[in-house]
Structure formats: structure tokens, C-alpha cells
Amino acid sequence: MDFFEIVTEGLGTLGLNKTRTGLAILGIVIGIGSVITLVSLGQSTQRSVQAQIQSLGANLLTVMPGAVREGNVRGGLGGRTTLTLDDAKAIVDLIPQNLIKNVSPELNGRSQITTAGSNTNTQVIGVTPVYAEVHKIEMAQGNFISQREVETMAKVAVIGPQVATDLFGEGSLAVGKNIRLNNQTLTIVGVTVSKGGTGFMNQDDLVFVPLTTAQKQLFGQDYLSSIAIEAASDKVMVQAEEEIGNLLLTRHKIANPQQADFSIMSQQDIINTATSMTGTFTTLLSGIAAISLLVGGIGIMNIMLVTVTERTREIGLRKALGAKKKDITAQFLIESVILTFTGGILGIILGIAASWIISFIINTGFVISFGAILLAFAVSAGIGILFGWYPARRASNLEPIVALRYE
Amino acid sequence: MNKQPIIETKHLFKIYKSDSLETVALADISFKVDKGEFVAIMGPSGSGKSTLMHILGALDKPTSGEYWLEGKSVEKLTDDELAEIRNQKIGFVFQAYNLLPRTSALKNVMLPMVYAGISKEERFARAEKYLKMVGLADRMWHTSSQLSGGQQQRVAIARALSLNPALILADEPTGNIATCQAEEIMTIFKQLNREGHTIVMITHEPDIAEHAQRVIYIRDGKIVNDPKNNFKPK
Numbered sequence: 001m002d003f004f005e006i007v008t009e010g011l012g013t014l015g016l017n018k019t020r021t022g023l024a025i026l027g028i029v030i031g032i033g034s035v036i037t038l039v040s041l042g043q044s045t046q047r048s049v050q051a052q053i054q055s056l057g058a059n060l061l062t063v064m065p066g067a068v069r070e071g072n073v074r075g076g077l078g079g080r081t082t083l084t085l086d087d088a089k090a091i092v093d094l095i096p097q098n099l100i101k102n103v104s105p106e107l108n109g110r111s112q113i114t115t116a117g118s119n120t121n122t123q124v125i126g127v128t129p130v131y132a133e134v135h136k137i138e139m140a141q142g143n144f145i146s147q148r149e150v151e152t153m154a155k156v157a158v159i160g161p162q163v164a165t166d167l168f169g170e171g172s173l174a175v176g177k178n179i180r181l182n183n184q185t186l187t188i189v190g191v192t193v194s195k196g197g198t199g200f201m202n203q204d205d206l207v208f209v210p211l212t213t214a215q216k217q218l219f220g221q222d223y224l225s226s227i228a229i230e231a232a233s234d235k236v237m238v239q240a241e242e243e244i245g246n247l248l249l250t251r252h253k254i255a256n257p258q259q260a261d262f263s264i265m266s267q268q269d270i271i272n273t274a275t276s277m278t279g280t281f282t283t284l285l286s287g288i289a290a291i292s293l294l295v296g297g298i299g300i301m302n303i304m305l306v307t308v309t310e311r312t313r314e315i316g317l318r319k320a321l322g323a324k325k326k327d328i329t330a331q332f333l334i335e336s337v338i339l340t341f342t343g344g345i346l347g348i349i350l351g352i353a354a355s356w357i358i359s360f361i362i363n364t365g366f367v368i369s370f371g372a373i374l375l376a377f378a379v380s381a382g383i384g385i386l387f388g389w390y391p392a393r394r395a396s397n398l399e400p401i402v403a404l405r406y407e
Numbered sequence: 408m409n410k411q412p413i414i415e416t417k418h419l420f421k422i423y424k425s426d427s428l429e430t431v432a433l434a435d436i437s438f439k440v441d442k443g444e445f446v447a448i449m450g451p452s453g454s455g456k457s458t459l460m461h462i463l464g465a466l467d468k469p470t471s472g473e474y475w476l477e478g479k480s481v482e483k484l485t486d487d488e489l490a491e492i493r494n495q496k497i498g499f500v501f502q503a504y505n506l507l508p509r510t511s512a513l514k515n516v517m518l519p520m521v522y523a524g525i526s527k528e529e530r531f532a533r534a535e536k537y538l539k540m541v542g543l544a545d546r547m548w549h550t551s552s553q554l555s556g557g558q559q560q561r562v563a564i565a566r567a568l569s570l571n572p573a574l575i576l577a578d579e580p581t582g583n584i585a586t587c588q589a590e591e592i593m594t595i596f597k598q599l600n601r602e603g604h605t606i607v608m609i610t611h612e613p614d615i616a617e618h619a620q621r622v623i624y625i626r627d628g629k630i631v632n633d634p635k636n637n638f639k640p641k
Contacts, residue, residue, distance in 0.1 A: 321499075
């Protein structure tokens with residue numbers, strides 16, 4: 001019996017038992033498909049979060065107020081009103097030029113924004129012109145907030161493309177139009193280019209106003225929500241962080257760094273936090289995927305084992321008619337291989353297609369993990385071949401008459 | 408002329424052991440079958456005739472004793488050599504037909520030839536020939552579920568004949584078949600015997616056994632009557 005013959009025979013036998021064959025293949029398809037899809041989903045989410053954080057700016061250090069210990073209670077980040085514009089100025093003046101490049105004091109708030117006919121609720125950030133440079137803001141229409149507008153407390157605003165769409169509709173010219181927020185009328189002087197974020201990280205759903213306007217006229221507060229500092233290079237990040245920390249401790253008259261009323265986060269910290277968050281997510285998905293694989297594997301195993309009685313008789317008969325042990329082994333191995341490979345390839349196609357569709361729907365990058373494909377395929381194929389072959393091997397070791405009478 | 412018997416057994420024992428129980432299925436069976444004989448083995452159920460048949464067909468192994476097939480000691484053969492014997496030398500007809508389910512008569516008949524390494528064309532030609540011989544030329548593509556018991560048994564006979572074995576063993580070939588169809592089967596066996604095939608058949612029906620030239624009676628694992636018991640164990 002040559003190889004081609006065994007394959008033809010195997011295909012024939014599989015074709016005779018369409019239900020058994022179909023169910024075994026289904027088990028493999030679902031096992032492999034779900035692993036590939038879930039791992040891909042986790043990885044593309046992780047990658048997209050990282051990319052969004054990177055898009056916030058390079059070599060970024062962010063000073064935030066708060067994080068102070070009172071007794072054993074650790075205050076929430078940003079819960080304190082300790083950062084001032086003078087702090088920002090001190091950083092500019094006292095930290096060496098070779099450590100920092102730009103300092104952007106910022107004041108965040110949420111506000112209802114209205115125009116004639118429509119309104120939206122969004123984040124409003126009081127900024128200085130440096131903000132555009134630090135956070136890599138580019139303009140689609142008009143200009144960003146200028147130094148003069150900051151000095152004159154001008155009633156102007158720059159809006160993100162999402163806000164522009166929400167208020168004026170897709171693709172309309174927003175510059176020159178007026179918006180109202182907190183009982184003030186602001187004139188739009190620019191619209192930023194889309195950064196393509198989603199959810200809580202949406203960089204397009206923002207309104208920028210001059211810092212002074214935000215402090216004095218919109219929110220009535222002198223403090224800052226954060227100071228963003230662009231370090232000169234990634235090599236001096238740690239040193240810059242240290243110097244800024246010391247400077248602020250001195251300025252705030254705090255001797256013990258443990259008692260600091262501010263915290264400095266480097267962009268790497270944020271990426272690390274986000275990565276560990278999405279990493280947990282990926283682990284969770286991988287866990288689900290592993291369970292799917294297990295369930296698929298048990299499905300394959302069941303189908304293979306359920307038919308053992310029928311197949312044992314078949315093996316007995318084949319042996320009675322002159323089949324040698326190697327004929328039986330070859331037949332069952334080939335059958336299992338055809339089963340698992342058909343199921344495996346279908347599963348891979350399904351997994352990739354599902355990953356692609358999901359990445360398209362939730363608007364993340366399309367990432368396929370070859371490791372996941374390999375692992376899922378290896379596990380299902382392993383289970384399929386093992387449980388196809390092992391009972392066959394046991395049966396082929398029986399005396400033909402024992403196998404024929406197997407119940 | 409050296410008249411070597413096709414079957415020769417010496418002191419065959421088959422004992423089944425389960426926990427504390429020991430069942431003696433065959434107790435000291437010694438007999439010979441010459442080439443060209445048509446032998447019927449009769450006996451009540453549980454007499455050990457099926458066990459004997461399975462050992463003769465190399466489907467089972469005796470607990471002790473010798474079995475010589477065409478002058479070759481069978482118990483010394485390896486598994487693969489036994490497979491070859493079953494394939495080439497013996498055509499076995501089962502009481503329960505034992506056809507592959509959902510498979511055509513033609514494919515069933517071709518199966519032993521697949522393991523004998525015969526080419527596809529040759530297999531097809533021979534299967535067709537033997538199916539014609541058992542009168543199933545028009546049912547070659549039917550699967551076993553589409554055939555009557557007698558027809559299925561005839562497919563099984565065609566399968567047993569497909570490699571033209573010297574010895575045909577039939578374990579109650581008419582046991583599951585209506586009487587009129589049983590006669591057809593016996594006609595085929597007698598014709599095969601005339602053509603020179605040696606046939607050993609188990610039956611418990613006296614009118615079926617009548618077709619054979621020699622009837623051996625077995626009871627409690629022992630031969631109780633054999634008209635040709637000229638064999639003297641050494």
C-alpha cells in the first residue's frame with residue numbers, strides 16, 4: 001500500500017463518517033480560531049494603547065499635584081492644588097538647558113460647550129504655545145494659541161477635530177466661529193489635526209484655551225493641573241526628573257521626599273502602567289483562549305474516543321483480512337493528520353479573518369501572533385493525532401478476534 | 408506423492424482465565440484436514456467449535472498445542488507473518504458477515520487485495536469476477552445496509568475468495584440467513600470445493616452439514632466423533 005493509496009483510503013473513510021469527521025474538525029477549528037482571535041485582540045489593543053501614549057509627546061515628564069500622605073491616607077493624584085505657574089517658571093529658569101527643552105503648564109477642566117444649535121461636553125485645557133510643541137499638536141485650520149493671546153487673556157479657543165465635528169458637522173470651517181463655555185464667548189482660531197485616539201485617551205476631543213483665560217475667566221483658579229516637561233533627550237530623563245523633584249521640594253518647603261505634595265510621572269511610567277494594564281487584559285484573553293483550546297481539545301478527544309468501539313471492530317476485521325500492524329497505524333495516523341490539518345487550516349483562516357474584522361470594528365491595528373497560531377495548531381494537532389492514533393494502536397495490538405468482538 | 412495435510416493440529420488447548428474462573432474451551436484437539444476436503448464441524452453451542460475455528464483462522468492463539476498449516480508451524484510466526492497467512496492462505500467467512508459498514512460490496516471484496524499489494528485495476532477485475540460468481544454482479548455498488556443477509560454473506564464469500572486461498576474457513580455461514588438463501592450459499596461452497604478449495608465449515612444444522620464429505624462432532628472442547636480420525640498423535 002503506497003502513501004498515495006493510504007491517503008485516498010483515509011479520505012474515503014473520513015468521507016463515510018461525515019458527522020464524526022465534521023465534529024472533530026469543528027472542535028479543532030473552534031479551538032485554534034478562538035486562540036488566534038483572542039491573542040490577536042489582546043496584542044492589538046496593547047499596541048494601540050502604546051501608540052496613543054507615544055503620540056502624546058516624546059521624552060515627556062508630567063508633574064502632577066497631590067499624592068500626599070496624610071496619616072495613612074494617600075491622596076488621589078491631582079487631588080491637591082499645589083502646582084502654580086511660578087513652579088513652571090522656576091523649572092524653566094532653574095533647571096539647566098541641557099536637561100529640559102520645553103515646559104508646558106496646563107490647567108484641565110470639563111465644560112459644556114455650546115454654539116448656536118448644538119453643544120458638547122468635553123475637556124478644556126488651558127495652555128501656553130509650548131503645549132503644541134511638547135504634545136506634537138499640528139494644525140488643520142488656523143493657528144494654535146499664541147504667546148500674545150496668553151498675555152492678553154484673549155477669549156480664543158483651538159478645538160480638536162472631534163469637537164469641530166460635534167459642533168459644526170463633518171468637514172466644515174470652524175475658524176472664526178464662536179463657542180460659549182462657562183458664560184464666556186470664545187472665538188475659534190484653529191482646529192488641530194486628528195491623532196486618532198479612542199475612549200478616555202481621545203486626543204481629538206479637546207478644547208484648548210490660553211492658560212490665563214482658563215485660570216481667570218473660565219475656572220477661576222490660579223493653580224495648574226499639571227506641568228508637562230519635554231526632556232532634552234531620553235538619556236537625561238532620570239536626571240531631569242530628579243532635578244525637577246528637588247526643585248519643587250525646595251519651593252514647596254518639604255524636607256522629606258516621602259511627603260511630596262506632587263508626583264512626577266515619566267512617559268515611560270505611563271507606558272509601563274498602560275502596558276501592564278493591557279498586559280493583564282491580554283493575559284485574561286489568553287486564559288480564555290487556553291480554555292477554548294482545552295474545550296476544543298476535549299471535543300476532539302471525545303469524538304475520537306466515542307468511535308473507539310466501532311473502530312476497534314473495524315481494526316479487528318482489517319487484521320482478520322490481512323492488515324499488518326503498520327497498515328493499521330498508517331491508516332489511523334493519516335486519518336488523524338488529515339482531520340487535524342484540515343481543521344487547523346480552517347481554524348487559522350477563521351482566526352485571522354475574525355481578528356481582522358474585530359480590529360476593523362474596534363479600530364485598533366491588526367496584529368497576528370504567529371506564536372499563538374503555532375501553539376494552538378500544535379496543541380489541537382497533538383490532541384487530534386494522539387487520540388486518533390492511540391486507541392488504534394491499542395486495538396491493533398489485540399488478537400483480531402478480540403478486536404472483532406470488542407464491545 | 409507426499410500428501411501433506413493442509414491442517415494438522417496436535418493437542419490444542421484453549422483455556423480462558425478470568426480471576427478465579429478457568430474455562431476450558433478446547434481440550435486436546437488433534438486432527439488433520441487434507442487438501443480438497445469439505446469438512447463440517449458440528450457441536451452444541453459452547454462446545455468450543457468457534458474457538459477452534461478462530462485458531463484455525465489464525466485469528467486467535469491456542470493456550471498450548473501445535474497448529475501446522477500447510478506444513479508450517481503457526482504459533483512460531485510473528486504478528487506480521489500471521490497477517491500474511493490470514494491474507495494469502497485463508498479465506499474466512501464469518502457468521503456475522505463482518506463487512507465494512509457504509510462501504511460498497513466492491514470495496515469490501517477489494518479490501519484483502521489492498522493489503523496484498525495488488526494493483527487497483529487487478530483488484531477491481533478480480534472483485535468483479537468473484538461478485539459475478541456469487542451472483543451479485545448487479546449489486547456491486549450497493550452498501551451492506553442495502554443488501555439482504557444472504558447477499559451480504561455472498562459478498563463476504565467473494566471477499567474470502569478474492570486472493571484465491573487454499574483454505575476457506577466458514578463459521579456458521581448460514582447461521583443468520585433464511586433457509587432458501589442458505590441453500591444458495593451451500594451450492595457456492597460445493598462448487599468451490601469441486602474447484603479444489605479446501606473448506607472447513609462450522610454449523611449446528613444437520614441438513615447443512617450433509618453437504619460436507621466429512622462431519623466432525625465436538626463436545627466440551629473434545630472431538631467425540633470423526634469418521635476419518637486416522638491421526639495418531641505422537
